[in-house]
Amino acid sequence: MNELPSIQTSHLFPILHQKLIVLLRGLSTGDWQLETVCADWSVKDIAAHLLDTSLRTIATYRDGYSSPDTPRIQSYQDLVNYLNQLNNDWVRATRRLSPAVLIDWLAQAGREADALIMALPPNEPALFSVAWAGQAVSPNWFHVAREYTERWHHQQQIRLAVGQTADLETDELYQPLLDTFMRALPHAYRDTPAPAGTLLQFTVANLAGGNWFLLRRHNHWTLLPSGQRTWNGGSPHEPSAVVHIDRSYAWQLMTRNLAPELAALHVRIEGDQALGRQFLQMRSVMM
Structure with a gap:
């Protein structure tokens, strides 16, 4: 049979995290306010979004917590609308935080969230399917690969704004990203x-x-x-x-x-x- 193999990305999370923290700590005051290709979001906004991703991962997988405000999702568009609102609410709220606070939180929360993601049994059903690939149920390895693409491409949006893209475009880090994307x-x-x-x-x-x-x-x-x-x-x-x-x-x-x-x-x-x-x-x- 021509079954597609799983995509191995768990081992790359600590590498991405370390590169992100080094990048953010090296930004100037002006860099944080630069516009990015992510519409209406600055470099600082994307960093805040990455923090939100880590905190929600911890709440879900460590604490088994689900927000009581989560609406009933009945379609793909419902899910997109909900995620967009969720993301924008967080970004607006965290604009009052300093870059230093964001970095400190990210350094800690990112490590903990990555450890939780890396520990997921790869072949068991994921809590969240990869909807952009048309799947109603996905194995954990695909969910983990999707999470890798989220962390990679948001960090690269920051890097694109500040002119430091080469670090993430090595074959080691870039090929798994594109391989995951091609599953769509x-x-x-x-x-x-x-x-x-x-x-x-x-x-x-x-x-x-x-x-x-x-x-x-x-x-x-x-x-x-x-x-x-x-x-x-x-x-x-x-x-x-x-x-x-x-x-x-x-x-x-x-x-x-x-x-x-x-x-x-x-x-x-x-x-x-x-x-x-x-x-x-x-x-x-x-x-």
Whole structure:
């Protein structure tokens, strides 16, 4: 069977956390107020959001606590609306805190939250599914990988604002992020028709493990294991479209930090243009 392997990210959390704290401690007073690609949020706002993520993780997994104000979620849009309100409420409230307070809290809460995430049994059902991949139930390893992408891309938003992006773009830290994001491809293409056997290739140049293949099987799309272009040893397929993705901008494309028309400037499509352009509608975050 061509089952997709799990993505191992737990060991990367302490690395990300250490890089974040070093980064924040090195910011100047002016850096904290810089605008970011995250609409209406400054560098300080994103740092506050990362603190909120850690505190909510501790409340959930250490204390088993759920806020009594949580509304009934009946749809994907309900969930998006709730999370947006939750995040914005926190950011507005923490604008009264100093950067030093945020760093101190993050240094402690981030370590504790990461330890809780890293301890989750990888194959057991997660408390929270990865909705942007179309899943109603997800294994913990996928939830953990999704949490890794959250920490990575928010830290990178800060780094982009202050011109220090290289630290997170190593193959060790970047490839697992993109591999996790690419798990959204079948969901992104779910309403895109094509003949059975149609193969699409997505390539990020100069990245170890930077090729992904999406295969049309009967009435659905299937993401193939890394490096495979066939299903269960069948005849190899030639891609109907090859989507070349700019390495430096790949994370922004998949988190929708760039509008599709701007994202198109950082993507080159060979072959079927319509099939390739559907990639620009993919999202690997809740929005």
